[in-house]
Amino acid sequence: MPKTRLDTARIRAARRTIDPVFLDTPLYRCEPLESALGCAVSIKLETANPVRSFKARGTELVASQLADDGQHAVVCASAGNLGQALAWSGRGRGLDVTVVATRRATVAKLDRIRALGARLELVDGDHELARDRAAAIAQQRGIRLLEDSLDIETCDGAGTIGLELVDTAPSFDAVLIALGGGALATGVGHVLKEQAPHVEVLCVQPLGAPAMTRSWHQRAVVTTESINTIADGVAGRRPIPAVLDDLLLVADDAILVQETSIIAGMRMLLDQAGLVAEPSAALGVAAILEDPDRFAGRHVAIIVCGSNVDVAAYHRWIRSAHVRRA
Amino acid sequence: MPKTRLDTARIRAARRTIDPVFLDTPLYRCEPLESALGCAVSIKLETANPVRSFKARGTELVASQLADDGQHAVVCASAGNLGQALAWSGRGRGLDVTVVATRRATVAKLDRIRALGARLELVDGDHELARDRAAAIAQQRGIRLLEDSLDIETCDGAGTIGLELVDTAPSFDAVLIALGGGALATGVGHVLKEQAPHVEVLCVQPLGAPAMTRSWHQRAVVTTESINTIADGVAGRRPIPAVLDDLLLVADDAILVQETSIIAGMRMLLDQAGLVAEPSAALGVAAILEDPDRFAGRHVAIIVCGSNVDVAAYHRWIRSAHVRRA
Structure with a gap:
């Protein structure tokens, strides 16, 4: 094993x-x-x-845990699919969801993140820059940072x-x-x-x-x-x-x-x-x-x-x- | 009710x-x-x-019943989806499946019926002619005619x-x-x-x-x-x-x-x-x-x-x- x-x-x-x-x-x-x-x-x-991807399987777990713990906000960096999924899962549980993405991201993904009610912050540069920015937001606001694959x-x-x-x-x-x-x-x-x-x-x-x-x-x-x-x-x-x-x-x-x-x-x-x-x-x-x-x-x-x-x-x-x- | x-x-x-x-x-x-x-x-x-359509929900019932009754063959007329589904369900139960379709049918559907191992007979004219021909085959060979919507x-x-x-x-x-x-x-x-x-x-x-x-x-x-x-x-x-x-x-x-x-x-x-x-x-x-x-x-x-x-x-x-x- x-x-x-x-x-x-x-x-x-x-x-x-x-x-x-x-x-x-x-x-x-x-x-x-x-x-x-x-x-x-x-x-x-x-x-x-x-959300047209597998990502909500994970965000359901995160959002549920946050709601159970009485937390109200979460931020993630995303190429678009994690952000959509977190926005979906968070919306159903009353969470304030922030997604950081690169300006080069697939527009349809960004549109869906917005449509699902999340705050969307765009950065110049690539996904790694979005990760840095999400971490900074989490620290600054004292909220949960969801890190894809690490969490x-x-x-x-x-x-x-x-x-x-x-x-x-x-x-x-x-x-x-x-x-x-x-x-x-x-x-x-x-x-x-x-x-x-x-x-x-x-x-x-x-x-x-x-x-x-x-x-x-x-x-x-x-x-x-x-x-x-x-x-x-x-x-x-x-x-x-x-x-x-x-x-x-x-x-x-x-x-x-x-x-x-x-x-x-x-x-x-x-x-x-x-x-x-x-x-x-x-x-x-x-x-x-x-x-x-x-x-x-x-x-x-x-x-x-x-x-x-x-x-x-x-x-x-x-x-x-x-x-x-x- | x-x-x-x-x-x-x-x-x-x-x-x-x-x-x-x-x-x-x-x-x-x-x-x-x-x-x-x-x-x-x-x-x-x-x-x-x-089979990329809902039709197998019905053909599973038909093919299962035929196999239980010890029957070996079945024929249907189809625009293509019923035929594919019957071919799929019949193949798994060792049935000899014949599908009658019009030559005007969607080629991809006809190809899939053949690929699933059914006999395919094509008629000139429209779907109603295929229905007539399927009925004639059933009578001639003494086999089950599957009639979509009637059965x-x-x-x-x-x-x-x-x-x-x-x-x-x-x-x-x-x-x-x-x-x-x-x-x-x-x-x-x-x-x-x-x-x-x-x-x-x-x-x-x-x-x-x-x-x-x-x-x-x-x-x-x-x-x-x-x-x-x-x-x-x-x-x-x-x-x-x-x-x-x-x-x-x-x-x-x-x-x-x-x-x-x-x-x-x-x-x-x-x-x-x-x-x-x-x-x-x-x-x-x-x-x-x-x-x-x-x-x-x-x-x-x-x-x-x-x-x-x-x-x-x-x-x-x-x-x-x-x-x-x-």
Whole structure:
């Protein structure tokens, strides 16, 4: 059993706190994708809910805890999905939610954060700057700072996906998980390594935002200078040491993929599966497209973790995608 | 309680026969759609499963019954979704499945029927001709003919959606249901009228395929000469009397919508909800777009009943849609 910061019993208990609208999401074989990719593919769909990503599994835990403790405010940095989820979870519990994001963020995500009633503060620069600013706000106002992937609730929330995979599914050989800060990978990975250790836990990150993947391979935090990817949801430069430690215990590999593969993956999910995926949610398909031999004949689970896109950019990506024949 | 051919206890029991991958589908508020449509909107999503439509809820019942009875073959006419679902359900139970469809059918649907191992027979002409041909095959080979909407399993299967709506949901004012042969409308409608009689049951059909709607308004079967709609899933010309009788008992209204509204509805579901909907699955949104005052401030449930589209046609529709500003 991996000695991570996570605990499967606690994750199972967390299911009782999370609004059921975010739990027990669809998990199904998608044969048209299988023909196109040359391996058996099960989709775990995290986009058919009020915030169109898996992030609310974690923010439900945070917001519930804050409300129970009589606290009234919380702040987080977010590329957009965590912020939406925290705004949703906080609104239902009367919390004052502040989200710090970069001005370069996906506009649709920022619009939704505002629409959900959160205060939105924009910073120039990238996500790491937003993290710094959120920390400063928390200190200044004396309120809870929610740090994605570091704060255990975000990992536990993701872990409930792992439980649904092992409780429902027959037998995968591998799970492909989008890798950014690491909450999704360590949460799902912990449960899989404990409950279904034969399943390979494979993390996928864009070549243009490789900090956590490089850190995993070097077994030490590697920071990068810049970000160059459309996959905004996984675009960090400064891995968190404690999260890397967990990831080293649960991941079997960390893979980097090219932007063209991410776009081809989005197009394939739309055409073959009828699913809108944001770039981060197409990383798994991208990994198979880049190395089909590695997956040939195996059964792979793909977590489609978000669908929040700017409509114009999405249509542009889809039109530009190189379409492979099934 | 409506004295239809349906029975809520039997529908509840049917849940035990249907593969869980088709049950307990996502049901959630979609606030971006709400802003765009001017009413509260809950989505019941029937596309995140192996056949991308609700039809397998019914074919699971049929195939299971046939297998229990030691029968080996079944034939149906289908615009494509019933055929896919029957092929899927039959394959898992070793049944020899024949699907009769029109050559004009959505190519992606025909491809999937073949890929699922069913025999596919194509007829020139429309869906009514396919129905005649399927009946002839059944008689000739002495095998079960599955008739959509007439055969009670197809209505019971749809009825399980109704149960999930009333068991899970807080309080809708109305449910918008795609109307074709009538299985979906009578199945969902029966359960709603019995369990939540305050909810308006509103059926929506394209102006280009209005036979059942006209029949409902005239309280007698009206057939039409031709079909002119992209909504292939609901394109019938000869309503079945027994289904009309049930529909008269459970529907509060039947509404006709224009093709441009269906296309605008598909585009809106893609842009605001991140969902791929086939034309039949956009009928509910089309109805709200055409008569927003009727729904203003109310809470409406929309059943997104299928997402099987030809990719090229879908992209063409989406590009051509008149986009209204939210």
